[in-house]
Structures are given as C-alpha cells and as structure tokens.
Amino acid sequence: MQVPPTASRTKADFPWWLAVAAAIAVAVAVFVATNDLYAQVFSTVIQGLGITIFVTLVGFSLASTLGLLVALMGLSGSIWLRQISRFYVEVIRGVPILVLLFWIAFVGAPAFVAGWNALTASLQDAGLLKPLHVRDVSLLWRAIMALTIGYSAFIAEVFRAGIQSVEAGQIEAAKALGLSRFQRFRLIVLPQAIRTILPPLGNDFVAMVKDSSLVSVLGVADITQMGKVYATGSFRFFETYAIVAYIYLVLTLSLSLALRALERRMRKGRGV
Template sequence: MLPPEPSRPSPERDFPWWLVAIVVIGVVLAVVIATNDLYTQVFRTVSRGVQITVFVTLVGFAMASLVGLVFALMALSNSLILRQVSRFYVEVIRGVPIIVLLFYIAFVGAPALVVAINWLTWPLQQMGLSEPWQVRDISLLWRAVLALMIGYSAFIAEVFRAGILAVDKGQIEAAEALGLSRFQRFRFIVFPQAIKTILPPLGNDFVAMVKDSSLVSVLGVADITQMGKVYASGSFRFFETYSIVAYIYLILTISLSIGLRQLEKRLRRSQKG
C-alpha cells in the first residue's frame, strides 16, 4: 500500500508577510520623504512624470490589447492568408527589442506615416481644404505610445490565442449546433471561459508595460524616469533621485499586482458560483 501523498501548501492561504514587509518599508520611506527637505524636493520633481507614465501605459496597453485580439483571431481563422499574416507579424515584432522599436517608430515610422498621410490628402491640399502634415505634428509622446502598442500587441496576441485554444471544443460545437453565430459563440461561450486563462499573463504584461514605459525617456518624453534623469543630471543627487524613482515605480507595480490578484480571485469565485 502506497503512503499518502504529502499535502501541498496552498500559496493563496499563506498570510501575506511579504506584503506586510513591503508596506512597512513603504511607510518608512514615505516618512523619510515627508520629513527630509531634499527627498521632498526630489519626490515633487519626479512625481510630475507620473501622469505621463500612467497615460502611456493605459493608452498603449488598451491599444495593444485590441490589436493583439485582432491578430489572435486572425491566427485562428480558417483563412490561410490571415493565419500567415498573423504569424509573420507576431514573429517579427517579438524579435525586435522594445527600445529599437521605439527608435524605429519615432524616426522612421513617423516620417513614413506623414508621407502616406500627405499622399492620401493631396487632392484636399490642392483644393485648400487641408494643410500638409509635418513630422513634428506627431508628438514624441504618441510615437512612444504607438511603439509600445506595436511591441506588446505581438505578445498579447499569443496570450489571447492560447486562452481561446484552451476552451473545450465540445462546448463550441454544442453552441454551433444550437445555431449560435460565430460572433455569438465567441461572446457567450469562448471569451467568458478564455478570460480565466488569459487574465494572469495579460496582467503580467500590463505590469511589464508599466516598467517598460520608462524606455520612452530615451525620446525625451517627460515620464517618471525622464524627470528623474533631468533632476539628477542637474543636482548630481543620483542616489536620492533614483531611489525615489524606484520607489514610485514599486508603488505603481505592486498596487497593480495586488489589484489583479483580487480580480483573479473574484473571477474564480464567480465561475464556481
């Protein structure tokens, strides 16, 4: 007779001592920032970039999710052309580093887009109904958002594709037998079940984009990292400045991670209920 298997520890039932430690450290640092004039000044300067960081992350991720879903559906299409186009896009974009993509979109893609817009609106320009576009009309902020959107859409497309494939084919066939259209099957059968598989890796990509949004500072976009870089280069207070920068990013990412975990738990409970 085989001995009983040892019970596996459940991470979800563990008391979050790690969170307690983080909160204590965060409170101590907050007190230091509030009572030390130097840290207070650094925090006020660097925190001006929080709005840009949040904007770049939210807009970029929303656009990346939409584009990723489109390419995921293309990858699962019955059309060979759509499947090959999707695979080509995903493999090429995933093979290019985000920072290279930022430079490429900012200094190659944006000028090419301006040329295309001017070519399309040339008749309107001839009639005086439209002005020619200039490269400077596309701000560096939107070039950065576009680059992050393109870079992350390839990864998110694979997340959506895997989640959709994880749904039992029998349920899809049953829905088809009931006369549901392809859109209805996706909306009422596939997506509600796929979201359980999709949400954890999608949340990880969201957190990763918060951190990768710091790369937009290479274009001079005034996010948290860029504000810290400017302050440190002028004051030579590198330790204090980048400690505050790391502190702000940790607040954003940890808060987001906790929120996503709570959302996952609610989804599990709703599915069980």
C-alpha cells in the first residue's frame, strides 16, 4: 500500500533531533541529581543563573530600544542623522564584544565619572551632590552597558530591514488618511515589520544569552564565573565546565524552541 505524501512528509518532519536532545537532557539531569559530586557542582554553578538572566534581559531590552532609535535615525529625512546612524553601526559592529567590554569597563566608565564630576562641580561645591567615584559604577552595569552598545548595532540593522520591508504604498495610503508619522509607524509599519523582525531578533536574544558569559571576565558572578571559581578551587575542571555547558544548552535550546513556536503561531495568524 502506498503511503500518502502528506503522511510521509509528516513522519519525515518529526523533530527526532529534539527527542534525542530531550532524552539526553533528562538522562543528564537524573545523573546529576544522583551523583554527589555533580550535584555539588550544579548547586554552586546554578547560583549564577539569576545574574545571567538579569544581564540578558536588561541588556537586550536596552539594546533593542537603542537599536530601534538608531534604525529610525538611519531612515530619517535628515542626512546628518542617517550618517550618524551609519557611522555608529559600522564602527560598533567592527569591534569584538570582548574588546568593547574591556573598553567600557576600564575606559568608558572612568571617562563618564570624570565628565559627570566636571558637569556637576558647582553642585558638589555647594554640597548638593557628592563626587562620583569609579568604584561607584558597578562592574555588573559596566558589563550590561557594553552588551547594550555592542548588540544595538546589530539590532538596528534588523529593525531597519524590517521597517523597509513594508510596502511604500501602504504608508502613502496612511498619509492620505491623515495619520501622523507616529500613528503610521505604530498602526501600519510596526505590526507588519514585526513579522520580519522577530526571527533575527530572536536569534540575537539567544546569542546574548551565550555572550552574557563574557561578563565573567570582569568578575561578575554569572554562571560562567561561578563555574570558574569552583573549578579553580577544586580542580574539577571537567565536571564543572560540563555542568556549565549543560545549563547554557538547556537555556538556549528552550529559548530557540519557544521562539520557533511563536513564529509558527504568527504565520498561522496571517494565514501562511
């Protein structure tokens, strides 16, 4: 009996890789729970999960806001704003995230403190403000700002491409209806652009989860830093970094699956 093409295609499309990955994840979880050494490593490393999530969520939110602003500057009618936007995107995208992290932490933060103290010198002399010191700017927020600036350039290009994918005729029709620029963007452009923007924006979010591990070079107590401290003190490098890799894999795979489900839902919503 011949198998219908639809049935064979459905069987072939079954995510066997996901079933295997889920089985391995469950097996590893059971092993960690029943092994005293790995359970101790896990309990130590997992303490940095909150910092990892905080850095990712705050950094990505700020990067998306800044990226949208840069994208709108690049699409504005002012040649100066367009040139500033292009300069920002090209320069920031050309600097590695790790280098940017060091620059913001050890050059940008001291420069900001010096500038702030210079601007508020009169208020400080009057006793209304206290002088700001470099140590007052936490390494956590220096790391977040570095990720924000680094990812905003990539996200700006995502927003720009998504906005430009909207047909010009619809914008002209909105103008004819008397909608303001902000109303055209909120009601016409953004709802359509978000369908194009969402997949690459989701990829950037998953990438930031992984790149958040870079904050460990500043001593920020994320998952990687907690693993580094434990491995250095116990010399259990294999066990420690196996657990660190496992946690990141669970995080990134879970986010990727959630984003794919959201994309499928949006396709069904528009009848694709």
